[in-house]
Amino acid sequence: MKSDRTGPKIGVLVPFTNCNLEPDMMALCPPGCTVHFERLGGYDIDEIPGSDQMAGLGASDISENLRLISGVRPAAVLYGCTSATLTHGRTFDRELAARIAELSGALSFTAAGSLIIALDALAITRVGFASPYVGDINDQAIAFLAQEGVDVVQRADIGRDLGNYGQGALTPSEVFGLALQADHPQAQAIVLSCTDMRSVEAISRIEARLGKPVVTSNQAMIFAISQALDLPRHSDAPGRLFDCL
Missing domain, CATH: 3.40.50.12500 (Rossmann fold)
Structure with missing residues (x-):
């Protein structure tokens, strides 16, 4: 067909x-x-x-x-x-x-910019944030979100420096675990930032566990x-x- x-x-x-x-x-x-x-x-x-x-x-x-x-x-x-x-x-x-x-x-x-569009559509202003970035980029990501009126109430770092292929090598199960670390009672949603992280495959599982929306890049x-x-x-x-x- x-x-x-x-x-x-x-x-x-x-x-x-x-x-x-x-x-x-x-x-x-x-x-x-x-x-x-x-x-x-x-x-x-x-x-x-x-x-x-x-x-x-x-x-x-x-x-x-x-x-x-x-x-x-x-x-x-x-x-x-x-x-x-x-x-x-x-x-x-x-x-x-x-x-x-x-x-x-x-x-x-x-x-x-699309992360902001998505959070606006969901009327979200407080998030838990996770990514595979090195720490200084996470600092900048939180500042970027703050400029757009989004408060990061919990942050989860990957805990090690990942190379250009290491970020994409994280499994959906590892992304799931990272998302749980980013959760907080005040977080209305979880933001998973990085276009090379296998976040999309973990969305349904994370939302089922946490009962709140997940937004990925x-x-x-x-x-x-x-x-x-x-x-x-x-x-x-x-x-x-x-x-x-």
């Missing part, structure tokens, strides 16, 4: 060592849509991805990447690295999204584009967030 491919095309910019963003995007893709990827360089594969490296990725020249992804005539272009923009703060994140939209001629959402990007273009929810898309569509 031939699949329906008459819906919008979604372009995604993905760091070149990221191995989990693409399968997540394809699994969550709204019916009829297709997802198209362009890989980003601009960082050292052998370095621990600390704040300097991620900030450098966010500030790197992506004009050629945008020229290439624009070839599929996407309705939206997603910037698929959360830490690359939150390390710079809210203003940079918004300006990058605007620049991508201008150069691509498409709607644009960053991963970090990749899930939030699909939600943002679905909300903006009035797209239907994929039948297998996990999480209370998609009930807001």
